[in-house]
Amino acid sequence: MIIERDIFYRLSDWKTKTGRKPLILQGARQTGKTWLMKTFGERCFSHTAYFNFDQNDELHQVFEGTKPLIFSLYK
Numbered sequence: 001m002i003i004e005r006d007i008f009y010r011l012s013d014w015k016t017k018t019g020r021k022p023l024i025l026q027g028a029r030q031t032g033k034t035w036l037m038k039t040f041g042e043r044c045f046s047h048t049a050y051f052n053f054d055q056n057d058e059l060h061q062v063f064e065g066t067k068p069l070i071f072s073l074y075k
Contacts, residue, residue, distance in 0.1 A: 011040050 014020055025033050041048030053059045 007036060008040065008043075011036075012044060015044055 011023075014023060025037060027033050038048070038050060041050075051059055
């Protein structure tokens with residue numbers, strides 16, 4: 001699929017950059033963002049970790065108090 005190749009090319013380009021910044025993937029709901037990152041991690045890294053903050057209350061609580069601080073940095 002041509003879209004998949006284009007996306008993986010861009011992610012691979014990001015991976016090879018020296019001094020790269022954290023990757024933030026944004027987009028509409030139900031468009032394959034989670035699948036993309038899981039697949040990219042499996043194909044391009046020897047180790048990956050997946051954390052779902054919506055389905056794990058313990059992880060969700062870690063960042064619950066920091067939302068106002070994070071959003072205030074971008075205003």
